Each structure stands twice: as structure tokens, then as C-alpha cells.
Amino acid sequence: MARRESRRGRQAEAERNDRLVLEAARTVFAEQGAGAPMSALADLAGVGIATFYRRYGSKEELLQRLCLLSMEESIASAREAIAAEGDGWSAVAGFVRRCVDARVGSLGSAAGTIAVTAEMTAASELGRRLMEELVGRARADGTVRTDLTALDVSYLIEQFSRSPRGTEERANVSGRLLALALDGLRSGARREDLPGTPPDWETYSGRWYHADID
Amino acid sequence: MARRESRRGRQAEAERNDRLVLEAARTVFAEQGAGAPMSALADLAGVGIATFYRRYGSKEELLQRLCLLSMEESIASAREAIAAEGDGWSAVAGFVRRCVDARVGSLGSAAGTIAVTAEMTAASELGRRLMEELVGRARADGTVRTDLTALDVSYLIEQFSRSPRGTEERANVSGRLLALALDGLRSGARREDLPGTPPDWETYSGRWYHADID
DNA sequence: ATCTATCGGAATGAATCACTCCGATAAAGA
DNA sequence: TCTTTATCGGAGTGATTCATTCCGATAGAT
Known part of the structure; x- marks a missing residue:
């Protein structure tokens, strides 16, 4: 079962990545424009491309989420x-x-x-x-x-x-x-x-x- | 022979294009970044792509010229x-x-x-x-x-x-x-x-x- | 009527992109 | 220890986009 505070191991990594991924997307899209390749986000975040697609179904969905945030x-x-x-x-x-x-x-x-x-x-x-x-x-x-x-x-x-x-x-x-x-x-x-x-x-x-x- | 002042016809078009092409390149590269496609410049200038390549050997050469200007x-x-x-x-x-x-x-x-x-x-x-x-x-x-x-x-x-x-x-x-x-x-x-x-x-x-x- | 300079944009081959798939990794539980 | 399970990274894929080339069309110039 998941602990209430500060999960461990794989779950902690996933949570860290949630933030990492969002922050990298913000930065790259801000500086390079919305046309920036997904691989650029992944490189900045230091994660694989799939890590983005596990969280957002598509580039458009990610952009919509960023806009709303x-x-x-x-x-x-x-x-x-x-x-x-x-x-x-x-x-x-x-x-x-x-x-x-x-x-x-x-x-x-x-x-x-x-x-x-x-x-x-x-x-x-x-x-x-x-x-x-x-x-x-x-x-x-x-x-x-x-x-x-x-x-x-x-x-x-x-x-x-x-x-x-x-x-x-x-x-x-x-x-x-x-x-x-x-x-x-x-x-x-x-x-x-x-x-x-x-x-x-x-x-x-x-x-x-x-x-x-x- | 070419007249001294204000050439006519095809030559006048070429001269007009010289300016058109440069100005379009300035605008598009400024607003979209140096990664903008050559076709975007051509569209803005209202000329064909080849009109750029007749004047500058390559995209890089065009960018160098723009920088210098x-x-x-x-x-x-x-x-x-x-x-x-x-x-x-x-x-x-x-x-x-x-x-x-x-x-x-x-x-x-x-x-x-x-x-x-x-x-x-x-x-x-x-x-x-x-x-x-x-x-x-x-x-x-x-x-x-x-x-x-x-x-x-x-x-x-x-x-x-x-x-x-x-x-x-x-x-x-x-x-x-x-x-x-x-x-x-x-x-x-x-x-x-x-x-x-x-x-x-x-x-x-x-x-x-x-x-x-x- | 012919020549010649210039034109526009289709054609081409290379490069890039969004997105998928899969084998690897390591935490959790038996 | 061994299996299960969640998550990972990045190679693979097909579609798209790009820089550049080529050629037939056009219209001054002669």
C-alpha cells in the first residue's frame, strides 16, 4: 500500500518525474516555441520520451494542460x-x-x-x-x-x-x-x-x- | 543595355525582388527563429523558392548576409x-x-x-x-x-x-x-x-x- | 520571330518528428 | 530467494517537413 507521506522507491521516482516532466515542458516550449520536438523536453528532463506519453496522451494534450496550469x-x-x-x-x-x-x-x-x-x-x-x-x-x-x-x-x-x-x-x-x-x-x-x-x-x-x- | 536610372521590365522585377526577398527573410527569421523553412520566406515575399536560391547559395549564406546587414x-x-x-x-x-x-x-x-x-x-x-x-x-x-x-x-x-x-x-x-x-x-x-x-x-x-x- | 534572363513551383532525397513497442530494472510481496 | 508489477529508457516506424534542384513557362530585349 502507498504510504500517505513521501512514498518510496519506484513511486517516488514517478512523482519526481511528474514534476520534472512538467517543468521541462514549460521551459522548452517557452524558449523554443510550441514547435519544439518532444525529444527536447525529454533531454532537458533527463528522462525517456515514453515518460511523457505515459502521462499525457499526445503533445496537444500536454500543451493544453500547460496552458491551463x-x-x-x-x-x-x-x-x-x-x-x-x-x-x-x-x-x-x-x-x-x-x-x-x-x-x-x-x-x-x-x-x-x-x-x-x-x-x-x-x-x-x-x-x-x-x-x-x-x-x-x-x-x-x-x-x-x-x-x-x-x-x-x-x-x-x-x-x-x-x-x-x-x-x-x-x-x-x-x-x-x-x-x-x-x-x-x-x-x-x-x-x-x-x-x-x-x-x-x-x-x-x-x-x-x-x-x-x- | 541597361538604363542608368530605374531599369525596366524584367530587370526592374529582379531589383524589386532583391529587396522583397531580403525584407521577408528578416521578418520571418525574426518572428519564427532561424529554423523557419525557406518556403515561409517565399510565401511572405510572394515569390517562388528558387528566387531565394538565385540570390543566395544556401540558407546559411542568407543568414550570414542578414547578420552582416x-x-x-x-x-x-x-x-x-x-x-x-x-x-x-x-x-x-x-x-x-x-x-x-x-x-x-x-x-x-x-x-x-x-x-x-x-x-x-x-x-x-x-x-x-x-x-x-x-x-x-x-x-x-x-x-x-x-x-x-x-x-x-x-x-x-x-x-x-x-x-x-x-x-x-x-x-x-x-x-x-x-x-x-x-x-x-x-x-x-x-x-x-x-x-x-x-x-x-x-x-x-x-x-x-x-x-x-x- | 527569336533569344535570354528571370520566374514559380513540382520533384527529390535527406532529415526530423510524433508516437509505439519492448526488454530491462528494481521495489514489493510471497 | 523468487515472482510479480510498476515504471523506466530509448530503438523502431511511418508520416511529414525541409533544403535544394530542375525545368517548363513567361515576357522584355533585339
């Missing part, structure tokens, strides 16, 4: 950020950092190539509402530039989720660039308004529903 | 920025904008997969010197944060060169995010220092000399 992580982060004390900018910055850390939004390259499940749609809409609230509050308390929209923040997360962090040096660089961008979110005297028009959700989410097929 | 564009931009009047931040911001516009630095994904020519090495070193000067001056006049290095700027350009601009909406988003990041370069009271350590050139350029082969 991303959105759930993003929702949890947004809730915490909204509940946190402190000024609006700090809340937004903390939220963005956590999302980038978890590589939320790194799967844009899968848009149009995998089916969108009902769960994904629901999570996406909840996430959107929470982000609107978070950014709205930050604008209201004056610590974030007033022309910033929640969707700008989404795109920002998406962009930084993709940057490579495989080596210490790359992770270091990534952290510096993110710090720069986050400082750019602050309200401030010397700033000009953001150029162009606020992005729209239609375009942002529409990517997922129209396949890339000719 | 990128670096030359970057050098020209840096020279203009250094010569320009105005404060240091504006010079750096203008430089970055122009580089991102030209997709300089979007070929990082080709690193390790193509041979580095002597011309490329030389251009890279000159570019580096000019950027050090540009950023050094901007730091000195107090309009840019003092912990910013030239290499941070290089990585910034690289990151933004990859963002998709295929539709008006995506170009718009890209412009907004870049504006945010550029504002983050400014010196300012409320800022904390950039985290981590300054990136080093060894790592930055080293990517090109060690193939991805196992």
Missing part, C-alpha cells in the same frame, strides 16, 4: 496581488514577476495549433477580470502611468516569459531587463504618453480560435 | 546617435528604436548554427565600441540610470527585435511595450538599482562560436 497560476497570482498591502505599482510588479517566473503566457506560439477547451476559456475570462481590477487599482492610486491597460501588462508578461534563463548569466540578464520594464510602468513627470491605441482583447484572444492552416 | 545598420545607427544633439537618453532611445525597427539582433536563434565570417566578427567589435560610447555618454549626462550597461541595451534590442509586427495591432502593441521599456532606462529618484551583475560580452558573443551539436 499557466492560467491558473496567473489567477492565483492576481488574487494575491489584489489582496496584498502596499501601493499599486508594487502589486502589479509583484504580479508580473511571479507570472514571468512561472512562464505564464509563454505558449502564445501554440495559439491556433491546439484545440481550446472549455476550461481554458473560462480561466482566461476570469484571469482577465482580475487583471483589469489589479491594474485599475494601481492606476487609481497614482503609482502607475494612467495610460497603462491590463492588456499591456498581459503582453509584457508574454514577452518576458519567453526569454531564456537556461544559464545563470541569461537569468541574470532577464531579471535586469524585467526590472527596466517594470520601472517603465511607474507614473512619472518626464514621461510621454504611450504611443498608439490601447490593445483590444478581441485580437489578443482571437489568435486561439483561428487555425494557422491554409 | 544587421550589424552594419546598427553601426550606422550608433554613429548617428552619437553625433546627434540632445540629451543622452534621447540618443539611446532613438538608437534602440531604429535598431528594433530594422530587427537588428533578431538572429540570436541562428547562433551556433551558422559559421561566423571574419566580416561579422569585425563588425561586431566595432558595433560594441560605438555602443559603449553612446551609453557611456548618456550615463555621464545624468539622463540614463547609472547602472545601465551597453550590453543591457544590446539584450533589450534583441528582445524587442523578435516581437511580431505582422498586423497593425501587433505593431501597435510592440510600440507601446518598447516605449515602456525605454522609459525604464531613464534615471530617476524612485528607482532601485538593477538587480544582479552587469552582463558580460564573453557570454554574449560566445554563443556564436559553439555549435549546438551534441
Whole structure:
């Protein structure tokens, strides 16, 4: 029988692999795009290819699972950020950092190539509402530039989720660039308004529903 | 015989294609990575595949040419920025904008997969010197944060060169995010220092000399 | 009317990919 | 100790994709 806490032997290996496999998939798909070969995930995880297929029936299923986990992580982060004390900018910055850390939004390259499940749609809409609230509050308390929209923040997360962090040096660089961008979110005297028009959700989410097929 | 100015007919088409082909290659490799198929370039350019092979002997040769053109564009931009009047931040911001516009630095994904020519090495070193000067001056006049290095700027350009601009909406988003990041370069009271350590050139350029082969 | 430069894209052979199958390994239980 | 069972890694497979070549078509130029 399985022990309640910390199983042993083969079962422990399987549990370890559960995490290993998911983390490797996140990293590789984030950095190389959804077109990355399954063998690349296996190499990074240090396991055989079959270890992936024992857990997920297909590459598409794995991608769907990753998308859903991303959105759930993003929702949890947004809730915490909204509940946190402190000024609006700090809340937004903390939220963005956590999302980038978890590589939320790194799967844009899968848009149009995998089916969108009902769960994904629901999570996406909840996430959107929470982000609107978070950014709205930050604008209201004056610590974030007033022309910033929640969707700008989404795109920002998406962009930084993709940057490579495989080596210490790359992770270091990534952290510096993110710090720069986050400082750019602050309200401030010397700033000009953001150029162009606020992005729209239609375009942002529409990517997922129209396949890339000719 | 060919007329001096504006050739006609087939020759004009060939010249038009010269530009079309190069621009399509820049865009596709920037957005999809160096692994993009040649057919994708042809589709975007609206020409046949052979039109590429009539101009460049191989994919590798095309990538080398693009790299060199990128670096030359970057050098020209840096020279203009250094010569320009105005404060240091504006010079750096203008430089970055122009580089991102030209997709300089979007070929990082080709690193390790193509041979580095002597011309490329030389251009890279000159570019580096000019950027050090540009950023050094901007730091000195107090309009840019003092912990910013030239290499941070290089990585910034690289990151933004990859963002998709295929539709008006995506170009718009890209412009907004870049504006945010550029504002983050400014010196300012409320800022904390950039985290981590300054990136080093060894790592930055080293990517090109060690193939991805196992 | 013929020549010639250039074109587009089908054809080709090599390489890569998603996914399956199976022999090996080691924990658990008799 | 010996068998059972869960899990493992990676070679094997058929389908797909890619870089590159080749050739018939097209339209200026002469």
C-alpha cells in the first residue's frame, strides 16, 4: 500500500518525474516555441520520451494542460496581488514577476495549433477580470502611468516569459531587463504618453480560435 | 543595355525582388527563429523558392548576409546617435528604436548554427565600441540610470527585435511595450538599482562560436 | 520571330518528428 | 530467494517537413 507521506522507491521516482516532466515542458516550449520536438523536453528532463506519453496522451494534450496550469497560476497570482498591502505599482510588479517566473503566457506560439477547451476559456475570462481590477487599482492610486491597460501588462508578461534563463548569466540578464520594464510602468513627470491605441482583447484572444492552416 | 536610372521590365522585377526577398527573410527569421523553412520566406515575399536560391547559395549564406546587414545598420545607427544633439537618453532611445525597427539582433536563434565570417566578427567589435560610447555618454549626462550597461541595451534590442509586427495591432502593441521599456532606462529618484551583475560580452558573443551539436 | 534572363513551383532525397513497442530494472510481496 | 508489477529508457516506424534542384513557362530585349 502507498504510504500517505513521501512514498518510496519506484513511486517516488514517478512523482519526481511528474514534476520534472512538467517543468521541462514549460521551459522548452517557452524558449523554443510550441514547435519544439518532444525529444527536447525529454533531454532537458533527463528522462525517456515514453515518460511523457505515459502521462499525457499526445503533445496537444500536454500543451493544453500547460496552458491551463499557466492560467491558473496567473489567477492565483492576481488574487494575491489584489489582496496584498502596499501601493499599486508594487502589486502589479509583484504580479508580473511571479507570472514571468512561472512562464505564464509563454505558449502564445501554440495559439491556433491546439484545440481550446472549455476550461481554458473560462480561466482566461476570469484571469482577465482580475487583471483589469489589479491594474485599475494601481492606476487609481497614482503609482502607475494612467495610460497603462491590463492588456499591456498581459503582453509584457508574454514577452518576458519567453526569454531564456537556461544559464545563470541569461537569468541574470532577464531579471535586469524585467526590472527596466517594470520601472517603465511607474507614473512619472518626464514621461510621454504611450504611443498608439490601447490593445483590444478581441485580437489578443482571437489568435486561439483561428487555425494557422491554409 | 541597361538604363542608368530605374531599369525596366524584367530587370526592374529582379531589383524589386532583391529587396522583397531580403525584407521577408528578416521578418520571418525574426518572428519564427532561424529554423523557419525557406518556403515561409517565399510565401511572405510572394515569390517562388528558387528566387531565394538565385540570390543566395544556401540558407546559411542568407543568414550570414542578414547578420552582416544587421550589424552594419546598427553601426550606422550608433554613429548617428552619437553625433546627434540632445540629451543622452534621447540618443539611446532613438538608437534602440531604429535598431528594433530594422530587427537588428533578431538572429540570436541562428547562433551556433551558422559559421561566423571574419566580416561579422569585425563588425561586431566595432558595433560594441560605438555602443559603449553612446551609453557611456548618456550615463555621464545624468539622463540614463547609472547602472545601465551597453550590453543591457544590446539584450533589450534583441528582445524587442523578435516581437511580431505582422498586423497593425501587433505593431501597435510592440510600440507601446518598447516605449515602456525605454522609459525604464531613464534615471530617476524612485528607482532601485538593477538587480544582479552587469552582463558580460564573453557570454554574449560566445554563443556564436559553439555549435549546438551534441 | 527569336533569344535570354528571370520566374514559380513540382520533384527529390535527406532529415526530423510524433508516437509505439519492448526488454530491462528494481521495489514489493510471497 | 523468487515472482510479480510498476515504471523506466530509448530503438523502431511511418508520416511529414525541409533544403535544394530542375525545368517548363513567361515576357522584355533585339
